[in-house]
Amino acid sequence: xxxxxxxxxxxxxxxFRSAQRLAYECAEAVAARLRPGVTERDAARMQREWLRAxxxxxxxxxxxxxxxxxxxxxGFRVPLQFFPTGRRLAEGMPFILDLAPVYxxxxxxxxxxxxxxxxxxxxxxxxxxxxxxxxxxxxxxxRRPLREIYEDVDRLMVRQGYENRxxxxxxxVIAHKVDRVKDRRWSPHVFGFGxxxxxxxxxxxxxxxxxxxxxxxxxxxxxxxxxxxxxxxVEPHLGFRGTGAKFEEILVVTDSRDPAESAFWxxxxxPHVRRWAEGA
Amino acid sequence: MSLxxxxxxxxxxxxxxxRVRTGEVDLCVAELGDPARPxxxxxxxxxxSKEVWSLVAESLADxxxxxxxxxxxxxxSTAPKPLRGGFTLEKLTxxxxxxADAVSPRRPVHLxxxxxxxxxxWEFATVRRASGRIASFTSISGPSLDHFGHWIKQRMxxxxxxxxxxxxxxxxxxxxxxxxxxxxxxxxxxxxxxxxRWPKLLERAEKTPRGSRPTSAQGAARGAEAYPTxxxxxxxxxxxxxxxxxxxxxxxxxxxxxxxxxPVQLITPTGDPFLSxxxxxxxxxxxxxxxxxxxxxxxxxxxSRPDQLARWITDFVLAHEPDPDDEDDAAAAIGTVGKARRxxxxxxxxxxxxxxxxGERFGGQLVLVTGAAGGIGRATAFAFAEAGxxxxxxxxxxxxxxxxxxxxxxxxxxxxxxxxxxxxxEEAMEKLAGKIADEGGTVDVLVxxxxxxxxxxxxxxxxxDWKQVLDVNLWGVIHGCRIFxxxxxxxxxxxxxxxxxxxxxxxxxxxxxxYSTSKAAVLMxxxxxxxxxxxxxxxxxxxxxxxxxxxxxxxxxxxGVSAEEEKRRRKRATRLYGLRNYPPEKVAxxxxxxxxxNEAVVPVTPEARGARLLSRFAPGxxxxxxxxxxxx
Numbered sequence: 072x073x074x075x076x077x078x079x080x081x082x083x084x085x086x087f088r089s090a091q092r093l094a095y096e097c098a099e100a101v102a103a104r105l106r107p108g109v110t111e112r113d114a115a116r117m118q119r120e121w122l123r124a125x126x127x128x129x130x131x132x133x134x135x136x137x138x139x140x141x142x143x144x145x146g147f148r149v150p151l152q153f154f155p156t157g158r159r160l161a162e163g164m165p166f167i168l169d170l171a172p173v174y175x176x177x178x179x180x181x182x183x184x185x186x187x188x189x190x191x192x193x194x195x196x197x198x199x200x201x202x203x204x205x206x207x208x209x210x211x212x213x214r215r216p217l218r219e220i221y222e223d224v225d226r227l228m229v230r231q232g233y234e235n236r237x238x239x240x241x242x243x244v245i246a247h248k249v250d251r252v253k254d255r256r257w258s259p260h261v262f263g264f265g266x267x268x269x270x271x272x273x274x275x276x277x278x279x280x281x282x283x284x285x286x287x288x289x290x291x292x293x294x295x296x297x298x299x300x301x302x303x304x305v306e307p308h309l310g311f312r313g314t315g316a317k318f319e320e321i322l323v324v325t326d327s328r329d330p331a332e333s334a335f336w337x338x339x340x341x342p343h344v345r346r347w348a349e350g351a
Numbered sequence: 352m353s354l355x356x357x358x359x360x361x362x363x364x365x366x367x368x369x370r371v372r373t374g375e376v377d378l379c380v381a382e383l384g385d386p387a388r389p390x391x392x393x394x395x396x397x398x399x400s401k402e403v404w405s406l407v408a409e410s411l412a413d414x415x416x417x418x419x420x421x422x423x424x425x426x427x428s429t430a431p432k433p434l435r436g437g438f439t440l441e442k443l444t445x446x447x448x449x450x451a452d453a454v455s456p457r458r459p460v461h462l463x464x465x466x467x468x469x470x471x472x473w474e475f476a477t478v479r480r481a482s483g484r485i486a487s488f489t490s491i492s493g494p495s496l497d498h499f500g501h502w503i504k505q506r507m508x509x510x511x512x513x514x515x516x517x518x519x520x521x522x523x524x525x526x527x528x529x530x531x532x533x534x535x536x537x538x539x540x541x542x543x544x545x546x547x548r549w550p551k552l553l554e555r556a557e558k559t560p561r562g563s564r565p566t567s568a569q570g571a572a573r574g575a576e577a578y579p580t581x582x583x584x585x586x587x588x589x590x591x592x593x594x595x596x597x598x599x600x601x602x603x604x605x606x607x608x609x610x611x612x613x614p615v616q617l618i619t620p621t622g623d624p625f626l627s628x629x630x631x632x633x634x635x636x637x638x639x640x641x642x643x644x645x646x647x648x649x650x651x652x653x654x655s656r657p658d659q660l661a662r663w664i665t666d667f668v669l670a671h672e673p674d675p676d677d678e679d680d681a682a683a684a685i686g687t688v689g690k691a692r693r694x695x696x697x698x699x700x701x702x703x704x705x706x707x708x709x710g711e712r713f714g715g716q717l718v719l720v721t722g723a724a725g726g727i728g729r730a731t732a733f734a735f736a737e738a739g740x741x742x743x744x745x746x747x748x749x750x751x752x753x754x755x756x757x758x759x760x761x762x763x764x765x766x767x768x769x770x771x772x773x774x775x776x777e778e779a780m781e782k783l784a785g786k787i788a789d790e791g792g793t794v795d796v797l798v799x800x801x802x803x804x805x806x807x808x809x810x811x812x813x814x815x816d817w818k819q820v821l822d823v824n825l826w827g828v829i830h831g832c833r834i835f836x837x838x839x840x841x842x843x844x845x846x847x848x849x850x851x852x853x854x855x856x857x858x859x860x861x862x863x864x865x866y867s868t869s870k871a872a873v874l875m876x877x878x879x880x881x882x883x884x885x886x887x888x889x890x891x892x893x894x895x896x897x898x899x900x901x902x903x904x905x906x907x908x909x910x911g912v913s914a915e916e917e918k919r920r921r922k923r924a925t926r927l928y929g930l931r932n933y934p935p936e937k938v939a940x941x942x943x944x945x946x947x948x949n950e951a952v953v954p955v956t957p958e959a960r961g962a963r964l965l966s967r968f969a970p971g972x973x974x975x976x977x978x979x980x981x982x983x
Contacts, residue, residue: 192761192762195758230725230751232733311758312733312762312936
């Protein structure tokens with residue numbers, strides 16, 4: 072019985088991993104095609120088309136692209152500002168691609184930071200994200216309340232001299248839960264978010280509210296609970312005076328007693344992780 | 352043009368003097384520095400002679416071949432006969448070309464002009480026959496007469512209220528131009544009482560005390576005594592023809608093609624009583640490769656701000672010089688290699704002025720910030736770094752300040768020092784000042800920001816607590832002002848001091864007796880010091896932020912409670928400040944603005960402004976608020 076459960080989980084993780092890989096492949100392919108003059112809308116369309124051509128029909132959210140100081144969410148106040156604009160890419164500009172395709176019923180949600188040309192400050196931000204990836208994993212394994220982990224990440228950012236830009240996300244989230252969705256032929260989206268995935272989140276929120284947990288990992292009281300087993304798309308986002316950088320990938324949390332088993336990153340073979348390994 | 356150059360004996364202070372003949376006049380030319388280096392030609396204004404540049408020339412001589420000459424009719428140069436018609440810009444261009452050919456026959460020269468020197472410089476930089484002879488042009492306080500003519504025409508043809516205001520404003524500032532057009536009178540005045548009183552008038556207007564100023568003995572010997580020279584009455588009388596020969600003609604029919612094809616650096620003194628900053632509003636139209644700088648000073652900046660000028664001239668000249676490793680770069684700047692080199696040089700020049708609204712003002716200045724490991728101090732260091740200032744970040748937290756320095760370098764500070772010093776330690780501060788003076792020079796902007804928090808009733812505050820708070824919050828500021836402000840005043844080239852006080856400086860509270868007392872002292876200290884240093888061109892501002900989301904709450908001490916309760920209150924205060932979430936970046940912005948505008952007291956957040964209003968107009972209410980329990 073136990074092995075059957077483990078087997079099912081392994082298949083499921085494989086599914087999520089392939090979706091995440093596909094999303095990162097897309098991000099890298101589109102990033103390689105970015106040239107001066109390309110707009111955010113162009114970049115978003117390129118991601119959509121690339122993924123559609125590979126069988127993606129549904130989205131957790133439609134692809135985003137942010138260029139220049141929009142990577143640091145400078146002056147973001149209303150959620151509409153997240154959507155791609157006509158901002159054109161120029162030499163030396165940082166960019167972020169954020170895409171969340173649903174691939175064969177498995178959603179992925181990834182963030183990819185890059186830069187057109189050399190940019191020492193951007194390199195520094197990317198390098199400093201490593202400490203956040205490590206901190207998050209360690210503290211989740213310690214089963215610290217999510218809100219406290221959030222505050223520790225925040226403190227680390229302040230110590231590094233950065234601004235916490237995921238505060239600008241809806242509810243200030245640093246992460247949200249992801250779950251399988253039904254593979255439907257027609258899956259509409261509202262305000263850029265897939266209805267299926269939204270429904271999943273809403274039902275999680277409803278159940279969670281009764282049991283005292285939330286599918287959103289935020290600085291607020293409703294996140295004052297230990298990590299809940301499941302898959303979390305974690306997205307620490309650093310901002311520094313008009314330059315921003317983030318990664319987003321899936322953290323798997325289980326109810327295992329073994330610390331290493333209790334939480335782990337879904338995949339360690341991702342562009343930003345490879346980058347750190349090369350740099351080290 | 353007949354050209355004859357006769358080298359003569361070495362002049363005073365190591366300057367080599369020679370005479371260059373052009374047409375019917377003999378020009379007195381002085382040279383300093385190695386002739387193999389890039390040549391910088393400094394042209395003086397009215398009523399001056401080349402000695403106006405002595406302090407700047409001395410600083411530049413280490414790196415450049417510096418050339419000064421007396422304009423015809425001034426100083427050691429002879430005057431044309433007759434004077435009328437002898438001072439046209441065409442003839443002055445002949446003079447410049449003759450000097451340039453004599454001192455740097457093969458390479459183009461870097462031109463720097465002040466006042467009428469700059470007016471001439473614009474002519475040289477925009478006429479065809481001088482093309483190829485000028486590598487770059489630094490203009491100080493002297494517009495092109497052609498541009499000025501167009502500026503007036505444009506505003507006359509479209510007399511919007513704003514345009515009329517600008518016209519009237521500049522018209523009033525140009526009072527001396529009308530006077531100089533009257534016959535005979537100016538000559539009489541200059542050769543009579545005005546000439547005698549001029550040195551004193553200049554000293555008073557420019558706040559450059561004679562004799563006590565220059566830092567080096569050599570400078571004192573050469574700079575302070577040699578200027579203004581004894582030839583002043585004659586120079587000024589001759590120079591009146593600069594105005595009479597050119598102004599009316601050029602303003603009436605300005606040249607349409609007065610485009611500068613060379614890189615131009617425009618240095619605008621913001622307190623210039625003779626020229627309005629508005630004159631340069633559409634200068635990009637005439638000089639596409641333009642770099643702007645502003646300087647809080649009056650008209651005679653070569654005397655009052657020689658160090659700053661020398662630094663900006665150096666940066667600009669170096670940015671437009673071929674790499675020293677590339678010997679044949681200047682000659683071979685053709686073809687694809689030459690194109691790439693030129694592009695590279697252009698990029699270097701563009702990088703001279705940092706982006707952002709304050710790049711013009713703070714580029715290259717030396718700024719010291721205490722308490723720079725976090726919060727307002729760090730944000731301030733970053734803001735100055737972004738403006739291209741050289742930054743000294745000071746804090747007792749070594750790790751934090753190193754981080755600040757690292758990030759400051761990444762966002763554009765050309766030089767950064769991270770110094771681990773406790774501001775309350777006088778000896779350490781003295782040592783730091785010595786080190787900074789050796790490595791970076793005199794601090795232009797000092798931000799005394801370091802401070803610690805202490806909360807709790809007065810009767811529960813121990814002597815030790817008091818000492819701690821006053822040591823950092825008050826003595827730290829005193830040491831900073833005394834040691835760095837003292838050096839700033841001794842240099843005599845202006846500067847600015849910002850002290851971070853607090854809204855608690857004027858809003859009493861039963862929760863913060865020690866902290867508020869220390870900050871009130873800082874506020875009063877700043878206001879007194881402001882009065883004292885005003886005469887020396889040094890501004891002092893007290894910044895009163897209010898509740899800003901910084902680390903001060905997580906390290907603040909709470910007296911009269913258990914360790915556990917103290918921890919709880921810290922956490923609670925941090926959370927409250929977090930909810931208020933006023934970013935330190937906005938305070939940093941207020942600090943830079945306060946320096947630019949020389950503001951005295953700057954409440955930043957709305958609550959700080961509100962408290963200030965209450966303390967002035969409803970002190971009873973402020974006292975009532977003081978009795979409230981804080982929500983901790």
